[in-house]
Amino acid sequence: MIPLSEKIEEHIKELEERLASTVPNKHTQRSINYLRASIAQCRNDLVRIASSKKGGGVGFGTKKTGDATCAFIGWPSVGKSSLLNLLTGGTTHSKIAAYDFTTISAIPGMMDIEQAKIQLIDLPGIILGAAVGKGRGKEVLAAARAADLVLIILSFREDGSIRFEDLATIRKELSDAGIRLNQAPRRITVTPRERGGIGWVPHGEQIMDKEEVKFLANDLGIKHAAVYFHDPNITPDQFIDHVMGNRVYIREFVIINKSDLMKTPIPTKEITAKIGHNRWVMVSALKVDNIDMLRHKIFQELNLIRIFLKPPTGEADLEHPLILHEGDTLETLCRKIHKQFVDSFRYALIWGTSAKHAGQKFSTLDHVIEDGDIISIYLRR
Numbered sequence: 395m396i397p398l399s400e401k402i403e404e405h406i407k408e409l410e411e412r413l414a415s416t417v418p419n420k421h422t423q424r425s426i427n428y429l430r431a432s433i434a435q436c437r438n439d440l441v442r443i444a445s446s447k448k449g450g451g452v453g454f455g456t457k458k459t460g461d462a463t464c465a466f467i468g469w470p471s472v473g474k475s476s477l478l479n480l481l482t483g484g485t486t487h488s489k490i491a492a493y494d495f496t497t498i499s500a501i502p503g504m505m506d507i508e509q510a511k512i513q514l515i516d517l518p519g520i521i522l523g524a525a526v527g528k529g530r531g532k533e534v535l536a537a538a539r540a541a542d543l544v545l546i547i548l549s550f551r552e553d554g555s556i557r558f559e560d561l562a563t564i565r566k567e568l569s570d571a572g573i574r575l576n577q578a579p580r581r582i583t584v585t586p587r588e589r590g591g592i593g594w595v596p597h598g599e600q601i602m603d604k605e606e607v608k609f610l611a612n613d614l615g616i617k618h619a620a621v622y623f624h625d626p627n628i629t630p631d632q633f634i635d636h637v638m639g640n641r642v643y644i645r646e647f648v649i650i651n652k653s654d655l656m657k658t659p660i661p662t663k664e665i666t667a668k669i670g671h672n673r674w675v676m677v678s679a680l681k682v683d684n685i686d687m688l689r690h691k692i693f694q695e696l697n698l699i700r701i702f703l704k705p706p707t708g709e710a711d712l713e714h715p716l717i718l719h720e721g722d723t724l725e726t727l728c729r730k731i732h733k734q735f736v737d738s739f740r741y742a743l744i745w746g747t748s749a750k751h752a753g754q755k756f757s758t759l760d761h762v763i764e765d766g767d768i769i770s771i772y773l774r775r
Contacts, residue, residue: 399443406436424609427630431613434634441539441572441640458540460504460513461717462696465538467517467568468547469560473651476679477547478516481505481689507693509700510717515541539573539642543695547649554657556650558668565646574635575646576671581624582636584611589618598626607633647695648674649688654681699765701727704745710768718763725759728771738773745769 413429416422466474482503505512517537538544546564550556568575592608600623602610607621610630614637635641648669653676666672675691677684699722700715718726724742728735741757746767763769 399440402436402439402443406433406440409433409436423606427606427610428613430630431610431634434631434638435614437570437572438638438640458513459502460511462510462542462698463513463515463540464543464545464692464696465515465517465541466545466547467538467564468549469564472547472549473679474516474547477649477651477677477685477688478503478514480679480682480685481514481692505689505692507689508698509715510693510698512692512696536571538568538644539571541644543692544568544573544575544644544646545649545692546646547651549650549652550655552655554655556660556668561648561669572638572641574641574643577643579641579643580628580632580636582628582633583620583622583624584616584637585620585622586616587618587620591618592616593620594623595620596623601627601629602633606630610634611637645695646673647691650674650676651679653683654678697721699763699767701763702766702768703731704743704768704770706770706772720765722763723759724756724761724763724769724771727763727769728759731771735771735773740772740774742772743770 409429409432413426413433416426416429418426466478468474482505503514503516505514515537546561548556548558548561565575592611594604594607607623610633611617611619611621614634616637650665665674665676673691673695675684675688677688679685697720699718699720701718702710702712702715704710716727716730718730724739725736728739736759739759741755742761743753743755744761744763744767745752746764746769748762748764748767
């Protein structure tokens with residue numbers, strides 16, 4: 395009996411072939427949007443299968459611990475295991491060998507930096523087709539969906555070149571698994587109603603018109619609803635993403651390993667252009683070159699902040715900070731300590747960059763706290 399996932403894969407292939415053969419123009423746009431919606435729904439089914447207990451859980455059963463989680467994604471033998479061992483001080487047991495497919499299960503390790511504990515997961519080498527379950531790929535991508543930061547590993551080859559096209563393939567695999575790299579969800583509201591068809595309220599200039607939005611909503615199973623586009627220039631794919639609802643939005647950082655194989659220096663501007671952004675670093679696990687820089691880059695990319703608690707009648711604990719994220723508020727801090735702190739909150743005194751003066755009093759929970767703040771919380775009795 396043919397597995398359900400294989401049937402879905404075949405259907406996706408057929409739909410993609412039809413999409414590739416359709417010439418975009420005003421008359422074919424509805425058909426193109428229909429095919430996109432159908433492909434997205436099929437991929438949604440595959441993601442659900444991959445995330446199910448039968449389909450591999452959330453990635454080899456690796457428990458998410460620490461203050462943040464980073465997933466190593468890359469082709470076999472780009473040096474992920476070597477990097478993990480270096481970043482964690484050799485406290486993990488990720489097997490290293492000079493041949494492909496050494497890692498066959500997820501290997502977690504913990505990196506201590508700036509008083510934060512960062513979980514690093516070395517995932518099995520990704521191969522083309524991972525999003526549809528080849529080479530345990532569905533488990534790899536399920537684990538990646540649970541990460542706070544995706545570390546894409548490229549490497550120099552023996553001839554001194556870098557296959558930047560591998561980056562595009564990996565990004566596509568992640569996108570097919572519902573992972574949106576370096577993006578933020580567009581602000582869209584869909585309010586179901588019992589009758590009246592599709593009403594559309596756009597804000598700013600839009601790519602789609604009212605009829606396109608109506609037909610695309612219908613193709614996605616929405617017959618009666620008020621649709622609000624709060625951002626300008628929302629694409630059909632972004633509307634589909636919103637309706638699907640299970641997309642994850644994660645930052646990407648690129649690591650180029652094996653710089654010891656580089657024969658001719660490549661200009662920084664050229665590498666940045668090939669990658670598409672400047673969030674990358676070149677390292678050599680073999681020569682232990684730039685590893686400390688990589689550690690600090692990872693910490694910076696996670697946008698973590700350290701908050702030090704000060705008892706009302708005591709000294710601040712500067713040895714054991716609470717780790718939060720940039721943009722977090724006093725409410726986030728209170729919830730991390732204990733949910734009762736939110737209900738019993740009276741005010742907080744803050745020493746640090748988020749306060750205008752030392753010991754400033756804040757009586758509301760919406761104040762945004764910053765890295766290094768020392769905070770005393772006072773509760774109602």
